Amino acid sequence: MSVEMIPNLVSFITRREGQKFLKLSQEINDSIITGSGLGGDAGISLYIHIPFCRSLCPFCCFNRYLFKEDSARQYFKNLKKELDLYIQKGFTFSDFYFGGGTPTILMDELIDFIDYLKKNFEVKQISLETTPREINPETINHLKTAGINRLSIGVQSFDNDLLKAMGRLFCPGEEIKERLLMAQGKFDTLNIDFVFNFPGQSIDTFEADVAAFKKLGIDQATFYPLMASPHKKDALERRFNRIDTTREKKFYDIILRELYTDGYKASTVWCFSRGKRMIDEYIIDSDDYIGIGAGSVSIVRGNFYVNTFSLDRYQELLTNNRLPIVGWRTLSEAEHRRYYLLTKLFGTRIDKGQFYQRFNTSIDQKLRNELLFFRLFGLVQGDNKISVTRRGMYPVSVMMREFFASLNTLREHYIEKQI
Ligand SMILES: C[S@@+](CC[C@H](N)C(=O)[O-])C[C@H]1O[C@@H](n2cnc3c(N)ncnc32)[C@H](O)[C@@H]1O
Numbered sequence: 123m124s125v126e127m128i129p130n131l132v133s134f135i136t137r138r139e140g141q142k143f144l145k146l147s148q149e150i151n152d153s154i155i156t157g158s159g160l161g162g163d164a165g166i167s168l169y170i171h172i173p174f175c176r177s178l179c180p181f182c183c184f185n186r187y188l189f190k191e192d193s194a195r196q197y198f199k200n201l202k203k204e205l206d207l208y209i210q211k212g213f214t215f216s217d218f219y220f221g222g223g224t225p226t227i228l229m230d231e232l233i234d235f236i237d238y239l240k241k242n243f244e245v246k247q248i249s250l251e252t253t254p255r256e257i258n259p260e261t262i263n264h265l266k267t268a269g270i271n272r273l274s275i276g277v278q279s280f281d282n283d284l285l286k287a288m289g290r291l292f293c294p295g296e297e298i299k300e301r302l303l304m305a306q307g308k309f310d311t312l313n314i315d316f317v318f319n320f321p322g323q324s325i326d327t328f329e330a331d332v333a334a335f336k337k338l339g340i341d342q343a344t345f346y347p348l349m350a351s352p353h354k355k356d357a358l359e360r361r362f363n364r365i366d367t368t369r370e371k372k373f374y375d376i377i378l379r380e381l382y383t384d385g386y387k388a389s390t391v392w393c394f395s396r397g398k399r400m401i402d403e404y405i406i407d408s409d410d411y412i413g414i415g416a417g418s419v420s421i422v423r424g425n426f427y428v429n430t431f432s433l434d435r436y437q438e439l440l441t442n443n444r445l446p447i448v449g450w451r452t453l454s455e456a457e458h459r460r461y462y463l464l465t466k467l468f469g470t471r472i473d474k475g476q477f478y479q480r481f482n483t484s485i486d487q488k489l490r491n492e493l494l495f496f497r498l499f500g501l502v503q504g505d506n507k508i509s510v511t512r513r514g515m516y517p518v519s520v521m522m523r524e525f526f527a528s529l530n531t532l533r534e535h536y537i538e539k540q541i
């Protein structure tokens with residue numbers, strides 16, 4: 123098999139693995155969700171989803187709704203109720219990730235919610251996402267005072283033609299740069315997101331975006347390969363051109379050329395940072411995580427479950443004091459181990475000792491063939507601490523894209539059917 127075929131092969135295998143996550147049962151076994159033995163330091167994080175945006179980008183694969191103030195205020199109330207249910211089950215958290223949507227859409231509610239977290243937990247770190255149009259001195263001040271450690275801003279591109287195609291010309295490229303500079307240096311980590319392999323995006327445009335990121339001196343950038351779920355793919359292809367994954371590697375090669383060295387470090391295969399920086403990939407930071415909010419997913423001790431994506435159902439279940447879970451899957455031991463492998467590869471490192479601690483068995487025994495494959499093609503190196511090599515970066519990126527694409531299929535189904 124030639125090296126060029128590896129991404130195709132891993133893509134196929136991961137897609138098959140990811141599809142298992144689509145087979146969810148509606149029998150919800152929430153009595154086994156308990157926080158005992160999973161203290162704040164035992165590696166469980168809390169993800170909080172705020173699904174409201176001022177406009178909806180056509181390519182976006184997350185659960186999001188057009189902002190309506192009444193419904194957003196009610197939503198924040200429900201979030202507290204959901205959190206209370208987890209507290210009653212003995213959960214405690216110290217690392218928090220606000221994602222969206224747009225978490226800053228109602229600043230007073232956000233601050234009130236963060237205060238609620240501080241009242242209930244010993245807060246160690248908070249990461250939060252927002253869009254450039256929300257960034258101004260006042261917002262930055264509020265976020266800093268609230269104790270946000272990592273601020274992540276979805277830039278996507280600085281190119282106005284591309285921003286227009288993405289439905290995001292609400293803030294043109296030059297204005298985005300000015301707003302980013304307002305925030306740079308104000309948080310432990312400032313991250314910006316880019317999308318690559320968008321239909322119509324040229325390699326030159328992408329090179330210019332990466333160069334602008336470096337020139338601005340921002341701490342960190344995360345590069346998302348465009349991921350489309352089946353229906354979104356049809357809609358995107360009708361609206362733009364074909365989504366051509368064969369072009370993807372050309373974009374990724376630029377990331378590697380510009381950011382694999384030159385003072386940056388890969389925090390994940392998609393995220394490159396100067397110095398030691400926080401990342402928002404709670405899925406690799408923590409072995410277990412709970413997601414609250416409409417459309418969040420959770421993994422606790424090998425149980426994968428999803429919350430309702432519907433705002434009405436979210437409200438209804440919480441009014442009845444029930445966790446808003448609508449889909450459930452208990453992973454088999456082997457699925458759980460492979461999920462662990464995927465997320466650690468995504469974070470570019472696997473620690474054999476940590477694997478042993480989690481599974482009480484050795485990785486060499488249980489994932490022998492997988493590791494053999496990765497070693498054989500030079501995709502990983504090292505013994506006790508296994509790391510992804512430069513050559514392994516793109517195949518792992520493909521694996522993660524495929525895995526997320528499966529989750530997007532699930533999201534799309536739940537959103538369309540309002541489950
Ligand atoms: C959920 S958004 C939240 C950020 C914020 N709402 C914004 O748009 O600026 C986080 C990131 O996901 C990425 N994203 C959204 N949809 C995507 C898709 N279909 N494929 C790849 N990345 C996507 C974008 O880069 C975006 O910045």
Ligand code: SF4
Nearest residue numbers: 175178179182222223
């Ligand atoms: S990309 Fe961000 S702003 Fe656009 S719809 Fe998705 S969450 Fe909202």
